[in-house]
Amino acid sequence: MSEAGTLTWLAQHELRLSWRDWVALMTAGRRGRAYKVIIALAVFAACMHVFAYWLVAGYANVALTADVPTLVALTGTIAVAMSLLLSQAMESVTRAFYTRADLELILTSPVSPRKVFAVRMIRIACSTVLLAMLLAAPFIDVLALRGGARWLAAYGVVASIGALATAISLALTVALFRLFGAKRTRLIAQIVAAVIGAAFVISLQLVAIVSSGSLSRFSALQSHWVLSHAPALGTFFWWPARAVLGDLDAFAAVMAVGIAALAAAIVLFSRRFGDHALAAAGVSNATVRQRRWSTHFRRRSPRQALRVKEWMLLRRDPWLISQTLMQILYLLPPALLLWITFRDGNAAYVVLIPVIVMAAGQLAGGLAWLTISAEDAPDFVTSAPIARSSVLLAKIEAVIGMIALVFAPMVAMLAFDSLRAGAVLALGILASAAGATLIQLAFRVQAKRSHFRRRQTSSRIATFAEAFSSISWAATAAMAADGTWFALVPGLAALGILGGVRLIGPPRE
């Protein structure tokens, strides 16, 4: 055991907290689940290796001295990973700022706060790197198995970009704090994280659509324009890609940049981290005055009152705003493809409709969890003179209303070109959203809104059912758009999922 108050002692403490946090996240706080989680993870890892083999085994023998198209593809993949890691790290840094937890204990203890926060930043970097490595591992393992040990250098590159992403996210979050203050930074940081996470992929898709009319981001990377404007082979721009291929000089340079950036960020920001965290903790006590369009009460039925309450809470939920924004961002490429399709008179609804139907299902699942499971005053609502079925109905209406608001413009746009396609899309969205909502209803548990990130671990059956239901409705809508009666098959499968959920869902009083 290390001496109390030293860096290693603090690191051990942080490690223990991280480990318990991770175990709780995986097991949803149920001890008996540990062995099931281990088996599930092993099966998942095996499946991912099979998938990775199918996807990248053919590239294992790419030469160390690769050509420009190969380097562009590799660099593009690294940039996508970097944007996702940056988004993840920014979310972690924002959470670290706004979680009060042990902040007052730390700042009133005789341990140097700078030391504590330096360790905390390293913890964020480690969790970002670990997550990246876990996701990249199947691909790297397959490449190393087929192409030799030189591919193992990719682990180092992943670690380095994880460290770099943490450093940049620290700098970005601190900059947001200084620009906008503690009160607004949480919401802005969540939106920036969502945009960063999606921006690169979406930009590539937009370029691909404009240049080749395809949703594939790789078609953009391999376009003539990109290849002709790519930097010369000998420049530092290709170091990360070369490092992945096993070039030792490039590997050393990439590692040095990642570690140096993280060290610099820790040295620069650990001193002020405590001040910012304290300012952020004070935000929960800050007064938020609410501007109202009307200051007078309106007569409402109990169901109307519940719907209005849900919409008000959803509108004031910063997480939801960032997630909805991300959903809308992801819908931009299909929307652009839709516009190009109309322009060219080519009916590509079969590709577009399922994407939108699936997005509606996913968004509805999140909204349904927030309105049904994360009710802040469940006892109060139960003690009101309104039937339980009416309460649930009002909440379902609130979810469907929100979905209608988000997706109505796309339906209208499609209906403008083809009424039939618009109707299919509208029905698909309604079915997908209703399916996800009913699944959340069957698996509802009392929870806090702040536990949203963990909702998927509380019931994996609900998570998988929600995903398969959305996929089935997406397939139904795609086939219906194509005008085939085979649409009934995935439609019946989706109904079967709902029936199964009703059978295996937890019993209700």
Next chain:
Amino acid sequence: MQSSTRPVALALRGLRKTFDRPAVDGLDLTVYGGEFYALVGPNGAGKTTTLRMVTGLLRPDAGTIAIESIDALADPIAAKQVTAWVADEAMIYDKLTPLEYLEFVAGLWRMDAADAELRARDLLGWLGLAPHAHERCEGFSKGMRQKVALAGALVHDPKLIILDEPLTGLDAASARQVKTVLHERVRAGGTVIMTTHILDVAERMADRIGIIVGGRLIAEGTLEELHRQTGQSGTLEETFLTLVAGQAEAA
């Protein structure tokens, strides 16, 4: 006034609820209209379970519940229409302002909008919350949150108000405001049932006190009547401890 001639606000007969052990065990209890009734007992005595069954949050295993002569198990909606429940943790929404919360409550209880608004503004004024009427509850202290919850309980003018440890964690000023509002309510003809661990409060505020142990009512009455039962004089605390100790010995 004789008890038999007074209207009954709440009548529990043979109420029973078992979890891993009996929490409420054949409880009989009568509270009259316009009465301030305090239900006291040691931890785990069954006070909160009893009140949760009365408010429709738990279904009893056996027994009957009548609120203002309405069978609460047969017609829970009608019973809830005349009842308000205030828990020890304020059940409010962080992202709503007190006025928005009261508008929501008014909707749930199907109130006329103009009446509800008038009452809501009056209540916020009485409870010292008027300057915060348009601020989100997320920044409020525990006392302010509890007062918002109390305003929510009173805005629909219930005949029966049930409170579970409403004074826990409140500062002296907030506690006094809550007590004053409850007294006003009783003076206006309402009925208040409250659980509390603060025996001084029960002694000073309640018309009658019920002592519950092991899910059963072991004693009930005014302070003088409880004194007579134990042959003691002095504070409620001494009487309470004697009764509870006697019950433990008997068990």
